[in-house]
Each structure stands twice: as structure tokens, then as C-alpha cells.
Amino acid sequence: MRRADRLFQIIQVLRRTRKPLTADAIAAELETSKRTIYRDIATLIGQRVPIRGEAGMGYILEKGFDLPPLMLTPLMLTPDEIEAAVLGAQWVAGHADSTLARAAEDLMAKIADTVPERLRPFVLEPASRARPSWNREPDRLDMARTRTQIHEGKKVMLRYRDEQGRPSERMIWPISVGYLEAVRLLAAWCELRSDFRSFRTDRVVEATYLDEKYPERRDVLRAKWRQSLVWGPPKDT
Structure with missing residues (x-):
């Protein structure tokens, strides 16, 4: 080395x-x-x-240390790191919403343009491949806006239909989006149930994005949510 x-x-x-x-x-x-x-x-x-x-x-x-930008340090990526990044980007391009899918394609293009010629085959002809998406349910809310609400710690009002088609309105504190094989799950604190719940994005009827921040600190709320997963996945009821 x-x-x-x-x-x-x-x-x-x-x-x-x-x-x-x-x-x-x-x-x-x-x-x-x-x-x-x-x-x-x-x-x-x-x-x-x-x-x-x-x-x-x-x-x-120590915390706070940042490496130089990738374009200034192309030799710092190893072949395995390139393969891992490309494999992850392939999955995102095939399974995530259109904004993240486009970002994943841009990421692979940037890596290909940045790495030395000897490493370019690891991007353009990788040994690993992610399976393309199939039978993916469409999202019924703006995923880019939803991620912004998560980052900013702001509430969302959902009109939602559960698995049995029963309608409800939920004021939620969004925490995380889970990208599964065919569906996406929005994990959140539900004010109606006073508990963590997950909502399939294809079952959302309407989403209203509010400027109101939820009272819990994001890192504290996320820690509580992770702890709740020890006992089982959140419900969507």
C-alpha cells in the first residue's frame, strides 16, 4: 500500500x-x-x-476534522470504497424517489470523472450490481420536501388511508424515510396515537408541510425512535 x-x-x-x-x-x-x-x-x-x-x-x-474535497484527493479512494459507493448509488438510482435517483446518477458520474484512469473501470464496469427496481409503488407525497421537513424538525399534517382503506388525519413529527424493495416508509411521532408510527408513502392521500417545529430535539426524538425498534417495527394504525 x-x-x-x-x-x-x-x-x-x-x-x-x-x-x-x-x-x-x-x-x-x-x-x-x-x-x-x-x-x-x-x-x-x-x-x-x-x-x-x-x-x-x-x-x-477528534471531532470536526474534514478531509479535503474529493476532487483534490482522488487517490484517497480505494477500489473497494469505489465499488461500495457505486453499488449503493445503483440501488438508490433504482429504488429511491426521482430526486435521490438523479443525485445517485450524478454521484457515479462525478466519481468516474474524479478517480485516476486506473480506477475508472471500478465505476464504469463494477464487479457488483444492484437489482433494478420492479413493481415499485408510487410515492403520494413530495419526498424531497419531506426530507427537508425531517432535517428542519418541522411538523407535517397527513391525510392517510391504512391497509384496510380507513381514512385518518395525523399530525406527525417526521423522523426518517425507509426505502424498502417496493415501498417507502415514513417513520414519525404521531400526535394522535402519542407513539411512533410508520406510514407507507403510497397510502398518503395528502400532505401539508407546516412551518411549526415540533418541541422535541431531533437527536433526542430519533434516539427514542431507535429504542422503540428494539421491541418491534412501528405500526401504521
């Missing part, structure tokens, strides 16, 4: 965890020596990469 690639990989390994990693652990993953890792970490610290720690105790990458 080239030294520049190894330096980038060390950053990637440290970025995956918030717990200190020893030089032994990093060396084992990158299949190199502990002495090499010590030398590389010293180089990174000298380049002002915010790595904290010491030999024997482990190292941690």
Missing part, C-alpha cells in the same frame, strides 16, 4: 469509532507493522490532523 493511501486509511479507521484504538489494532487491520503506524501517526499529527493519544494507550480522531 502506498504511504499516502495508508495515511488516509489510518484516518478512516480512527473515524469509525470514538474509542481509542491502539497501534496494534490499526496495524492489524492495515496489515503493516506497529512501528509504521507510529511513524504515520506522527506524520499526520505534524500535518495538523487532530489525532489525540499516545503509544500504549491508543489514538482517537
